[in-house]
Amino acid sequence: MPGMGYDRGITVFSPDGRLWQVDYAMIMVNNSPTALGVSSSNGVVLAGIEKKTDALQDRSFSHKLFVIDEHVVATVTGFTSDARILIDIARQESQTNRLLYDEPIDMNYLARRLGDIMQNYTQNAGVRPFGVSLIIGGVDLLGPSVHQLDPSGIYNKYFLTASGVNRNEALEATKLLYSKSASLDVLKELVMIGMIASNKAEALPEVIRMTYIDAKEKKVTLAKDEEIAEIFERASKKQPPTVSGK
Numbered sequence: 001m002p003g004m005g006y007d008r009g010i011t012v013f014s015p016d017g018r019l020w021q022v023d024y025a026m027i028m029v030n031n032s033p034t035a036l037g038v039s040s041s042n043g044v045v046l047a048g049i050e051k052k053t054d055a056l057q058d059r060s061f062s063h064k065l066f067v068i069d070e071h072v073v074a075t076v077t078g079f080t081s082d083a084r085i086l087i088d089i090a091r092q093e094s095q096t097n098r099l100l101y102d103e104p105i106d107m108n109y110l111a112r113r114l115g116d117i118m119q120n121y122t123q124n125a126g127v128r129p130f131g132v133s134l135i136i137g138g139v140d141l142l143g144p145s146v147h148q149l150d151p152s153g154i155y156n157k158y159f160l161t162a163s164g165v166n167r168n169e170a171l172e173a174t175k176l177l178y179s180k181s182a183s184l185d186v187l188k189e190l191v192m193i194g195m196i197a198s199n200k201a202e203a204l205p206e207v208i209r210m211t212y213i214d215a216k217e218k219k220v221t222l223a224k225d226e227e228i229a230e231i232f233e234r235a236s237k238k239q240p241p242t243v244s245g246k
Helices: 020-030 080-101 107-120 167-177 184-202 225-237
Strands: 035-040 043-049 065-069 072-078 132-140 143-149 155-158 160-163 208-214 220-222
Touching: 020 072, 020 132, 035 072, 035 132, 035 143, 035 167, 035 184, 043 072, 043 132, 043 143, 043 184, 065 080, 065 132, 065 208, 065 220, 072 080, 072 208, 080 107, 080 132, 107 132, 107 143, 107 155, 132 160, 132 208, 143 160, 155 160, 160 167, 160 184, 167 184, 184 208, 184 225, 208 225
Parallel strands: none
Antiparallel strands: 035 043, 035 160, 043 208, 065 072, 072 132, 132 143, 143 155, 208 220
16 A cells, blocks of 8 residues: 555644655645636636536536635635635634725735644544645735645645646646736636646636736636637637737
């Protein structure tokens, strides 16, 4: 067995310094539909693949994108029911911050708070790690930012990041095109290029979810189907070298 028995207890390190339950949680994340987030001085864009499990499923209901506050949104990969717990905590933290300080919650604090909770589930008996990775994007008093959290509780701030199936393909297709001064429209196309590169023929407008935040307005906007289809059409016609952040 891969874990040689060390995967039976979440608090036990293997001889080579691994927590196997955390590794297994990452396998779930890496086998889940792709999510991607990007930020620039002009805003934040998040997107993800969300496939319908039933033909009668209402597309207006999303289990890929979650609005946390009017200036913060998240996309998830992995075990969605685990993600809901963390999203609820994030929403409570955000509303508490507004109540106590009368200002939107700081993105770095929110990421650190969620990371602390996720880490706590890697060192206590009787629990298991959260089988989910969160990409959180928002515009706070310091400007646009994107953070990613993994099942280990580790979090980092990124200009461009991805998780899920073929995340490396998504990053390879977009990282050289990224500019810190990219407009919001360019970011939308950049994210769509990543979705297409990582999912190939399976990347269709009807399975892609997208949300964005303008740096000036600081309000979350969920892209409608028509807008997603339009961005998809533009991005599918562009080869990576033609995309510019200028």
